[in-house]
Amino acid sequence: MMGGKRVLHCDTCGMETEHLHRDVLDMDYNAILKPAMWNCESCYRNKRALRAIGGDPVAILDGRQIFVTGFMATGKSKISPILAALTRRRYVDTDEMIVEKARKSIPEIFEQDGEDAFRDLEHQCVIEVADGPSAVISLGGGAIAYGRNWDVIKVKGLSLCIRASVETIFQRLARKRDERPLLAGLTDEACVAKIKSMLKEREGYYARASTFVTSDEVKSPEDMAVEALNLLKALK
Template sequence: MQIIDEAKNIVLIGLMGSGKSAIGRTIAKMLGRRFIDTDRLIERKSGKTITEIFAEQNETSFRTLEKEIIKRISQYVGIVIATGGGAIKDPENFNYLKQSGWIIALYASPETLYKRIQGKRVRPLLLEKEDPIKALEEIDNERKGMYAKADFQVDTEDKSIDEVAEEVISLLNLKAETIKN
């Protein structure tokens, strides 16, 4: 029985490798919702990869595009959104997302995150880092305060994509029941 408020978006935040995109796609499929990955939208809009934007322009250019995208998609209803890892560094982005739905922070240990991202898309904030695990710890510490403002925190350590997706849906069902009673 689905009791999730259909108008509210489900927004996934967390560090790179936390599973936002894979889990978001799975949640969307399970609930019959549209899925939007903000990083992929930025790449489509700019015609460049995230790495190219960081290299050819800078992080500020990327964050400007990201804010535009987040502001626009926050006006949609009933979608599942996977943000880029640093999207919530800007409090305005967090507020846009928060007003549109539930925010779920996904997390795992830096060691697990690093294992998950090895050999995948190049991550601009980890390029040229001597100790990527330490870099992930530093990024996590920098963003921890914003992640703590999420409606829910979900540990993805040692869990399958389906397990985490089901946990998120279960948490939201409980939240929706509380709101409706």
């Protein structure tokens, strides 16, 4: 007890949580030999999603890398970690790798070193993760548009493109536009025009992906991750 409040722990991950979900649908559940498990929100959602896809995703995908691409604010960073949990592999965000290697933020890299320096670092990260253990790899929005990155992606694994409408992208970027070097400082009208222009420019590159899901404000990230995995399974 802490201050009279009971401390709850997830039976799956062991983390402290304020709320637990009772789960009696584990694949190895037995009412006599194994009691119901109590899961935190994240583990509960992941388990339900895993049951929804059926089969063993690790075996089905044969250890291939999963590269997740798509325009900025389409939901790559939300869907990719869930997809990684479903396939029991690590999650890697190449933008986070770039920041760690450069020891500065992405806007700072663009401002101080230029886009070419950023793209060079990005390519180094793509090669590094592609040659590493099986992972779900969330790529920067423009990574797939560069031939040297695509040459790695198409050989090392499967690619998933997450799509979203211009309106959805704009609304999601509304509060964080200045964190995006290619959109910083633009008016709303100019921002929408820039998004449309960049999408048109990259459309052909995104079209090369192995499969696609559409992100909107209706489907949850968990639902989209399950949809994506079912599509990836069908590619075997």
